Amino acid sequence: RGDLKQEYDIVIVGGGMVGATLACALATRAGTKTLSVLIVDSQPPAGQSAKTGEAAPTHESFDSRSTALSASSRLILERFGLWSGLGAGACPINKIHVSDQGRFGATKLDSADFDVPALGYVVENAVFGAALNATLEQLTHCAVLAPARVTSANPSTNGMTIELTGDEVGLSSESSRVEAKLLVVAEGGRSPLCEQLGIVRSNEDYGQHALIANVGLSQPHEGVAFERFTSTGPLAMLPLLPVAGEQRASLVWTLDADESEQIAALDDAMLLARLQDKFGGRLGRLQRIGARAIYPLSLRVAREQIRPGLVLLGNVAHTLHPVAGQGMNLSLRDIDALVATLDEASYEEGALGSMSTLRRYLAAREADQSLMISVTDGLTKLFSSDAQAKVWLRKAGLLSIDLIPALKKTFGARAMGFE
Structure with missing residues (x-):
């Protein structure tokens, strides 16, 4: 609690795979090294096991599940x-x-x-979580507040005013208030904050x-x-x-x-x-x-990914069917584009959470997001049906990809995340 400041450049809600990766990524860009970052997570801190080589974090995002990463990831x-x-x-x-x-x-x-x-x-x-923990421990400009939660977030003159609660981290029963130039919501597909903000998601x-x-x-x-x-x-x-x-x-x-x-x-x-x-x-x-x-x-897509001082990342922005294993890969490309955009904006006064900055980010990502949403949704419906026309289409498609070199090259490049 004593380390909690009143103002941050970026507050990330959600310390799972997407939120923690974003925090680590921000530290690698020359223009963003001096940005102050606060991660607020409702889960207890993951076990600090990366230093011993044992991957045993306790955060629910870092359990026995696995993530398929493309070559581009x-x-x-x-x-x-x-x-x-x-x-x-x-x-x-x-x-x-x-x-x-x-x-x-x-x-x-x-x-x-x-x-x-x-x-x-x-x-x-669990291995992913241990690597993220080890990196976060080395970031002097990044604080982690957990377990804690955001009770409200409202636009302010310089970005967002955020109310926090968390008895276990010394915030008492009363909310503590911090200011952020940019609020990143990355707390998963069932984000309470997204609902509190009135952001509608198709389902x-x-x-x-x-x-x-x-x-x-x-x-x-x-x-x-x-x-x-x-x-x-x-x-x-x-x-x-x-x-x-x-x-x-x-x-x-x-x-x-x-x-x-x-x-x-x-x-x-x-x-x-x-x-x-x-x-x-x-x-x-x-x-x-x-x-x-x-x-x-389910397929869930936020109808707004950006607002002044606000951006959605990960499953809260787009929750895909796992048919092609592309959820985290898509989010990594989003993070990469967001960090590059913020890198440029960090040199401009007041630009970090401005709509012009966030529109540049979204413009760079909309085509890829739309394509992956359409591909995963289409594959799910095509391969979950026994309708004769779809059976024929599946067979023809699989054979064509395997037998036609140009199609196979395109399919492979997309699977690796290079197109």
């Missing part, structure tokens, strides 16, 4: 100075295999065909849930990421680094909402048998499943 994280803490814990994706269950036609991508070391990487969120419920767990394998995955489209939706098996000699994959299994309840009730043996039947034997016998988590899936 690695380049962004390198610019942010974060990849050095992530690389050793990242499993390279050497190949991608996309297929439609029970039907002829598949697409295969190989890093060797694109002359890149890897098509992408899979990083466990399309897919009627699907994602079952997420780590799976033990009987044979090496050889860096192959599998995406298998089933009648209920996509089933992804993403390669993970081995632990104690065990080969592992990260499962993201999309299920109809009703079916997800039945699947969740199965014991491990029955669940593995059901999963084996759906996925097949490409990874040998599926022999162990870890802790499970189930999340409802």
Whole structure:
């Protein structure tokens, strides 16, 4: 509490993957090194385990889930100075295999065909969190207030006036007030602050849930990421680094909402048998499943991403279906563009949270955001239907991509985030 100042250049609400990455990224730009940053997070601080090499943060964003990072995301994280803490814990994706269950036609991508070391990487969120924590600890201009929450945020002459509460960090029961030139909301898809600000978000419920767990394998995955489209939706098996000699994959299994309840009730043996039947034997016998988590899936897009002194980032701006694994990759590109824009604005008095500055940022990002929203939504609907026309279109599409070099090159470049 004693370190809390009355004024900050930037206040970030949300200390999860997006908010913490933004704070770290701001420190890498020459023009933003002197900006004061405050992270306000409702979760307790993550365990400071990165220094010991043990990835065991307690923040709910940094749990046993994993994140698929494209090759272009690695380049962004390198610019942010974060990849050095992530690389050793990242499993390279050497190949991608996309297929439609029970039907002829598949697409295969190989890093060797694109002359890149890897098509992408899979990083466990706990490892990501540990790397972020280690970097945040070194930032003298960045303070973290957690657990605490923002009770209100209102426009002021110089940006935003923010009211904070947090008994555990010494704010007592009364709100404390800080001023910020720019308020960044990055607290996830269920942001209370976004609702309090009256920002409307479109919401399309897919009627699907994602079952997420780590799976033990009987044979090496050889860096192959599998995406298998089933009648209920996509089933992804993403390669993970081995632990104690065990080969592992990260499962993201999309299920109809009703079916997800039945699947969740199965014991491990029955669940593995059901999963084996759906996925097949490409990874040998599926022999162990870890802790499970189930999340409802929807497409949510904020109708406003910017206001004077305010910007939305991450899932609060756009929550995508995980079909293409592009949520965090899209957010990293948003962060990269925002930091570059703020870098320029930091030299101008009063420009940090101005609408002219934030419009430049949004103009740079709208096309990419719209494309990824359309692609993920279209793929979800195309591959979750058994309508004959869509079945034919899927088969033709997968075969065309695999057989036509120009299409395959374009598809691969998009998968790596380079187009």
